[in-house]
Amino acid sequence: MNKSVMIVGVGGQGTLLASRILGSAMLEKGFDVKVGEVHGMSQRGGSVVTYVRFGESVNSPVIERGEADVLLAFEQLEAARALPYLKSGGVAVVNTQKIDPMSVVTGAAQYPEGLLPAMKEKGAKVLDVDALALAEQAGSQKAVNVVLIGAMARQLEPDVDLWLRAVKACVPERFYELNEKAFRLGFGE
Amino acid sequence: MKQLLLGNEAVARGLFEAGVRVVSSYPGTPSTEITEAAAKFEELDCEWAPNEKVAAEVAAGAAIGGARSFCAMKHVGLNVAADPVFTMSYIGVNAGMVLAVADDPGMHSSQNEQDSRHYARAAKLPMLEPADSQECKEFTKRAYALSEEFDTPVILRLTTRIAHARGVVECGEREEIALKEYVKEPSKNVMLPAFARPKHEKVEARTKALVEWAEGCGLNRIEDNGAKRGAICAGAVYQYAKEALGDSANYLKLGLVWPLPEKLIRDFASLCETVYVIEELDDFIESHCRALGVEVVGKDVFPRCGELSQRLVKKLVDGVELPAAQLDGPLPVRPPVMCCGCPHRGLFYALKRAGVYVSGDIGCYTLGASAPLSAMDACICMGASVSALHGYNKARGSEAAKKSVAVIGDSTFIHSGITSLIDIAYNRTNSTVIILDNSITGMTGHQQNPSTGYNIYNEPAQAVDLEALCRAVGIHRVQVVDPYDLKETQRVLREELEAEEPSVIISRRPCALLKSVKHEKPLAVDPEKCVGCQACMGIGCPAISMRGGKAQVDPTQCVGCGVCAALCGKGAMA
Structure with missing residues (x-):
C-alpha cells in the first residue's frame, strides 16, 4: 500500500529538505518514490507544498484531497489550510510556530485562533511539536526543519539509522552533528 | 545506479548520456533546472543566453555545425523562439537538435496557460512527452536518434508536475558522439525561397513518414486490461488516470504527442465501448481522434483550464470523491511577497507615492502589483513594459508621459527590453523607463545573466554596461539610484518624470538573498517613540507587524535595509 506524506509551510522554511530526506530514506528502503515540488513564484514567502509518495509503485506525484496519510506542517495556518488533504484517520504533525501572512501583517485579516483544536474537532489526529524550542535545545534555531522531520519520521518508520543516513546524505557535513541531535529530539528518543 | 531525480535533472542526465555537446537556454519556471543540472556535466558546453530566440539559434547553429545540441525554455519562451524554430523545421539537422518546452498548467509561475503542443503541429515538428523522470531521461535520448533519423529538430514537452517531480531514475553511461563532418550545402541550410520551396515538400513527406513511424515506434503503447472503457x-x-481508474480501464499511453498515430488509435478504440481522451488544457488529442472519426469523451467532461489530478479524473469519470475535512470559515491567504530587504520595495513605494501609471514586466517585481504597494497597472510578457509604455504614452499624450513609468529587471531588459528602448529613443515619447538592476535573474532562482559579470559556471564574464548601452541607443538622461535611499529615489523619479525627453533610471542594489550580500543589524522599534501611526506598514515588509498598537520588527527576518526607518516620522525605528 502506498503512503502519502504532504509537507506544507511558508516559503523559506526549508520544507524541500524534509521531502528530500524522506524521499532518500524511502528510496534506500527499496520503495518506488515520487516527490512533487513547486518552484518559482510560490517560494517568495507564500504557502509552499511538497508531496512525497512511496510504495511498491507510485503513479501521481501529487497528493489530492483526502489522500495524505501524514501531514507535516511547518506552520499552524498552513496546517489548517492543508486539512482537507489529510486522509480520515491521518496524522498531522504540526509545528506550533505561527507566521503572519501579509494580510495579517497589514491588519486586513486576523490570524485565526484555536486552529489545532479545530483540526482535532474535525477528526484529525494532531501531534503538535514546539520545534523551535527543540531546535534551540539541539543548538540552533535553524534546525527547526530537522526536528520536524524527526517527528514525522516516527510516524512512518522506526529505523533511526536509516533516517540518519538520509539526513547525512542531504545536509552539509559540518552541520551533521547538530542535525542528528535535532532529528533525535524530534523523533522523541 | 538508481537516483531520485527531478524530471528536469533527468532530462539533463539524458543530454549527458546522449553525447550532447552544446546547451543554450534562458531560465524560465518550470524549465530552469534542466540547464542548471546540465552545467554540472563538464562534457557539456552550457550557457545562459540573453533570450530563448538566441538560445534556439545557438542550438541550431551547433546542430548545423555537427554537435548534438539542446535548448530549454518555458512555454512562453517558445513564443520568443518560434521564429528560428519554424525555419529549422525546414532546414533540419546535421547532428541532432532537441528543444525542451515546459508548460505550466495551473499557472504556478506563469502569466498564461498556453498549450505548447500546438507548436509541434504548427511547426511540423515531432514532440515527445515523458510521464515520469525515467522517461524524461529515456525520451531525451530517443529524441536525438529521432532527430537524426528524420532530419528534424525534436521538441520535448514537459509540464510542471513532470519537470518538478522527483522520481527514480536508472542512470547509464555517456555515449561519446564524434563531431559530425560539416559539408557546405546551401540548398539544405540557406532558406532562400528557391531552396525553401522543395524543403516544404520534404517537411510534409517527413510528417507522413513520422505518422507511420508513430504506429510502431514503441513510444506509444496500449495497455489492455480487458476493460470496457479506455483512456x-x-x-x-x-x-x-492510472491512479484514478486502475485496471478498470484500458490505456493508450502516448509518448509521441505529435504527429499522432492513426491505426493505433483506431485499434485502441475498437477494444473499448467508451474512449476517454484525458488531457490538460486544449483538446489536442481529442480533436485528432474526432478527425479520424473515432468517437471519444473529452472536453465535454474534462476542463480546459487548470491542472487535472487523480481526484478530478475519478470525480469526472466515476463521480466518486474521497471525503475531505475542512475548517469552518475562510483562512487568510498567503500569497508570495517581496522578501525582507528586497531592493524593489523602496522603488515601488516611491512609485506608489508618486501615483504614476506603472507598465510592469516579468520577474519578482511583478509582486509590486500586490497590496499594500499596489503599484502596477499592466503586465504582459518579457520586455513589454518598455514598448507598452511607449504605446500608452502615444495614446494618452505628453501629460500622461509625466505620470507614467515602465519597470523592468536587469535580466528581462537584456532579454527583450533593449529593442523596446530603442523604439522609445527612435520614435520619441518622453517615457521614463526604470531598470531594476538587482544583479541577478531573481524569480527563477538566481541565474547569472549578461549584465551580472558572471557566466553559468560563475566564472567572470563580459558584463553589459547598462548605462552606456542606454546612452548608445539614444537615451541622454540616465541616472542611477540606490532604492534603499528612499529620498534620493523619490527625487530622481520626480526629476525624470518632468524631463522633456526620454529617460532611464537604473535602480541598482543586489538581491538581498544573494550569498554575497551582507546583511545589516536588524532594526528594533523603540516603543516609547512609536505612536502606532503605521507609516512603516506602507511598504509591506513581512518583518514588520503591529502588536498592541505598536510596530514590531521580527529580528529573525529583518536584514536591516532601513527603508522602514526612512518612513518613520518619530525616529522610532533604528
Whole structure:
C-alpha cells in the first residue's frame, strides 16, 4: 500500500529538505518514490507544498484531497489550510510556530485562533511539536526543519539509522552533528 | 545506479548520456533546472543566453555545425523562439537538435496557460512527452536518434508536475558522439525561397513518414486490461488516470504527442465501448481522434483550464470523491511577497507615492502589483513594459508621459527590453523607463545573466554596461539610484518624470538573498517613540507587524535595509 506524506509551510522554511530526506530514506528502503515540488513564484514567502509518495509503485506525484496519510506542517495556518488533504484517520504533525501572512501583517485579516483544536474537532489526529524550542535545545534555531522531520519520521518508520543516513546524505557535513541531535529530539528518543 | 531525480535533472542526465555537446537556454519556471543540472556535466558546453530566440539559434547553429545540441525554455519562451524554430523545421539537422518546452498548467509561475503542443503541429515538428523522470531521461535520448533519423529538430514537452517531480531514475553511461563532418550545402541550410520551396515538400513527406513511424515506434503503447472503457492520455495525466481508474480501464499511453498515430488509435478504440481522451488544457488529442472519426469523451467532461489530478479524473469519470475535512470559515491567504530587504520595495513605494501609471514586466517585481504597494497597472510578457509604455504614452499624450513609468529587471531588459528602448529613443515619447538592476535573474532562482559579470559556471564574464548601452541607443538622461535611499529615489523619479525627453533610471542594489550580500543589524522599534501611526506598514515588509498598537520588527527576518526607518516620522525605528 502506498503512503502519502504532504509537507506544507511558508516559503523559506526549508520544507524541500524534509521531502528530500524522506524521499532518500524511502528510496534506500527499496520503495518506488515520487516527490512533487513547486518552484518559482510560490517560494517568495507564500504557502509552499511538497508531496512525497512511496510504495511498491507510485503513479501521481501529487497528493489530492483526502489522500495524505501524514501531514507535516511547518506552520499552524498552513496546517489548517492543508486539512482537507489529510486522509480520515491521518496524522498531522504540526509545528506550533505561527507566521503572519501579509494580510495579517497589514491588519486586513486576523490570524485565526484555536486552529489545532479545530483540526482535532474535525477528526484529525494532531501531534503538535514546539520545534523551535527543540531546535534551540539541539543548538540552533535553524534546525527547526530537522526536528520536524524527526517527528514525522516516527510516524512512518522506526529505523533511526536509516533516517540518519538520509539526513547525512542531504545536509552539509559540518552541520551533521547538530542535525542528528535535532532529528533525535524530534523523533522523541 | 538508481537516483531520485527531478524530471528536469533527468532530462539533463539524458543530454549527458546522449553525447550532447552544446546547451543554450534562458531560465524560465518550470524549465530552469534542466540547464542548471546540465552545467554540472563538464562534457557539456552550457550557457545562459540573453533570450530563448538566441538560445534556439545557438542550438541550431551547433546542430548545423555537427554537435548534438539542446535548448530549454518555458512555454512562453517558445513564443520568443518560434521564429528560428519554424525555419529549422525546414532546414533540419546535421547532428541532432532537441528543444525542451515546459508548460505550466495551473499557472504556478506563469502569466498564461498556453498549450505548447500546438507548436509541434504548427511547426511540423515531432514532440515527445515523458510521464515520469525515467522517461524524461529515456525520451531525451530517443529524441536525438529521432532527430537524426528524420532530419528534424525534436521538441520535448514537459509540464510542471513532470519537470518538478522527483522520481527514480536508472542512470547509464555517456555515449561519446564524434563531431559530425560539416559539408557546405546551401540548398539544405540557406532558406532562400528557391531552396525553401522543395524543403516544404520534404517537411510534409517527413510528417507522413513520422505518422507511420508513430504506429510502431514503441513510444506509444496500449495497455489492455480487458476493460470496457479506455483512456487515451500522455505525460502527468497518464499517471493521474492510472491512479484514478486502475485496471478498470484500458490505456493508450502516448509518448509521441505529435504527429499522432492513426491505426493505433483506431485499434485502441475498437477494444473499448467508451474512449476517454484525458488531457490538460486544449483538446489536442481529442480533436485528432474526432478527425479520424473515432468517437471519444473529452472536453465535454474534462476542463480546459487548470491542472487535472487523480481526484478530478475519478470525480469526472466515476463521480466518486474521497471525503475531505475542512475548517469552518475562510483562512487568510498567503500569497508570495517581496522578501525582507528586497531592493524593489523602496522603488515601488516611491512609485506608489508618486501615483504614476506603472507598465510592469516579468520577474519578482511583478509582486509590486500586490497590496499594500499596489503599484502596477499592466503586465504582459518579457520586455513589454518598455514598448507598452511607449504605446500608452502615444495614446494618452505628453501629460500622461509625466505620470507614467515602465519597470523592468536587469535580466528581462537584456532579454527583450533593449529593442523596446530603442523604439522609445527612435520614435520619441518622453517615457521614463526604470531598470531594476538587482544583479541577478531573481524569480527563477538566481541565474547569472549578461549584465551580472558572471557566466553559468560563475566564472567572470563580459558584463553589459547598462548605462552606456542606454546612452548608445539614444537615451541622454540616465541616472542611477540606490532604492534603499528612499529620498534620493523619490527625487530622481520626480526629476525624470518632468524631463522633456526620454529617460532611464537604473535602480541598482543586489538581491538581498544573494550569498554575497551582507546583511545589516536588524532594526528594533523603540516603543516609547512609536505612536502606532503605521507609516512603516506602507511598504509591506513581512518583518514588520503591529502588536498592541505598536510596530514590531521580527529580528529573525529583518536584514536591516532601513527603508522602514526612512518612513518613520518619530525616529522610532533604528
